[in-house]
Amino acid sequence: MDAVKSPVTSERPGPSANGWAVLVAGLLVEAAGIGLIAWGALSVNVPLIVAGAVAVVLAGVALIGLVLVEPNEARVLQLLGSSYTGTLREPGLRWMNPLNTRRKVSTRIRNHETGKAKVNDADGNPIEISAVIVWQVEDTARAVFDVDDFEEFVEVQAEAAVRHIAGAYPYDGAPEVMSLRQNADEITTKLTAEVQDRVQSAGIRVIETRINQLAYAPEIAQAMLRRQQAGAVIAAREQIVQGAVSMVGTALERLEAEHTIELDEERKAAMVSNLLVVLCGDQSAQPVLNTGSLYQ
Numbered sequence: 001m002d003a004v005k006s007p008v009t010s011e012r013p014g015p016s017a018n019g020w021a022v023l024v025a026g027l028l029v030e031a032a033g034i035g036l037i038a039w040g041a042l043s044v045n046v047p048l049i050v051a052g053a054v055a056v057v058l059a060g061v062a063l064i065g066l067v068l069v070e071p072n073e074a075r076v077l078q079l080l081g082s083s084y085t086g087t088l089r090e091p092g093l094r095w096m097n098p099l100n101t102r103r104k105v106s107t108r109i110r111n112h113e114t115g116k117a118k119v120n121d122a123d124g125n126p127i128e129i130s131a132v133i134v135w136q137v138e139d140t141a142r143a144v145f146d147v148d149d150f151e152e153f154v155e156v157q158a159e160a161a162v163r164h165i166a167g168a169y170p171y172d173g174a175p176e177v178m179s180l181r182q183n184a185d186e187i188t189t190k191l192t193a194e195v196q197d198r199v200q201s202a203g204i205r206v207i208e209t210r211i212n213q214l215a216y217a218p219e220i221a222q223a224m225l226r227r228q229q230a231g232a233v234i235a236a237r238e239q240i241v242q243g244a245v246s247m248v249g250t251a252l253e254r255l256e257a258e259h260t261i262e263l264d265e266e267r268k269a270a271m272v273s274n275l276l277v278v279l280c281g282d283q284s285a286q287p288v289l290n291t292g293s294l295y296q
Contacts, residue, residue, distance in 0.1 A: 009084065009146055010141055010142065011087050011141040011142070012087065013086055014086025014088045014096060014100075015085070015086060015096065015097065016090075016094040016096045017095045018093075018095065019066050019067070019068075019092070019093030022063070022065070022066060022095040023093065023095075025062075026059045027063075029058065030059040030060070030063075032055055033051075033052040033053065033054070033055030034056060036055065037053060037056070038052075039052075062095075065095050065096050065097060065098035065100075066093060067093075067094055067095075067096060067102055068093055068094075069093075070091060071091045073091070073104060073105070073106055073107060074089045074104075074106075074107050075105070076140050076141065077096060077097075077100040077101070077102055078101045078102075078103070079097070079099060080099055080101070085097070085100055087105075087140045087141060088102075103144060105137060105140045105143060107140070109135075109136045109207060110135055111134055112133045112135065112154060112158060113130065113133075114131050114159045114162050116128050116130045117159060117162055117166070118217055119163050119166045119167050121167065121169065121171045121180065123171070125217075126217035127214065127215065127216055127217060128213065128214075128217055129166045129180070129213060130162070130211070130212055130213040131162050131191060131209055131210060131211045131212060132209065133154070133158045133195060133209050134208040134209070135154055135195075135204050135207060136204070136205050136207060137205075139203025140203065141203065142202055143202050143204065146201055147202045150203070150204065153199065154199055154202070154204055157195065157199050158198075160198065165190060165191050165194060171214070171216065181214065184211065188208075188210055191209045192206055192209045
């Protein structure tokens with residue numbers, strides 16, 4: 001899959017200064033301006049009143065540039081709401097150009113659970129699948145300016161990636177074939193890479209993905225369950241037969257080696273048949289007692 005092409009916008013530090021110093025200076029200038037206005041009013045001195053009013057206005061404009069940045073939070077700055085001027089990430093009280101508009105963007109780690117999607121796997125069987133995507137905003141400028149709504153963008157692209165991965169592999173298969181059920185770690189690694197490739201253009205970093213629901217669709221679930229059960233029974237039977245054959249062979253070898261009893265080929269065949277019935281049967285064999293000779 002080709003990655004979504006990204007514009008050239010990228011995050012850069014925004015110009016700012018220590019907000020506490022500006023806050024103290026602004027309050028002092030405000031107080032001084034108010035004092036000049038009061039003094040000028042008492043002394044009927046118009047220049048003092050004008051100077052005080054100018055000081056109050058300038059201090060008020062400067063204080064507008066104060067912004068509080070919380071931990072794991074960023075402020076994207078735009079000059080007069082048009083051009084991008086930078087991003088504030090340093091937590092604390094900061095001062096910026098009062099003409100800049102600011103947009104809060106959380107850089108905390110987030111979880112997104114895709115809806116339960118019904119798709120056909122590589123074998124054409126309908127399955128239901130959903131996944132959890134753990135992601136974080138890495139480039140705030142691209143997240144704000146390169147896509148319309150980065151949260152919705154992540155949701156749509158994550159669901160598309162889950163559908164694509166689910167359709168590329170069978171739900172279950174032979175050991176040598178990668179499947180959704182048997183190769184969970186490999187599948188989630190591929191899912192993480194695909195989601196990251198899709199959301200890279202929005203400045204998003206995918207931390208982890210996990211498939212949290214995977215099952216056959218209800219209309220074929222019972223049939224597939226019976227097929228899995230039949231496969232398990234066959235595998236168990238094969239192991240039982242292998243063990244029984246080994247036990248019978250060992251028994252015959254020990255009888256011959258120790259000369260416990262002499263058996264011709266026909267009696268050996270009968271003995272093998274009886275032992276296999278006992279060892280491979282689903283239920284306990286009912287013995288038939290022979291009170292005559294060995295051959296009757």
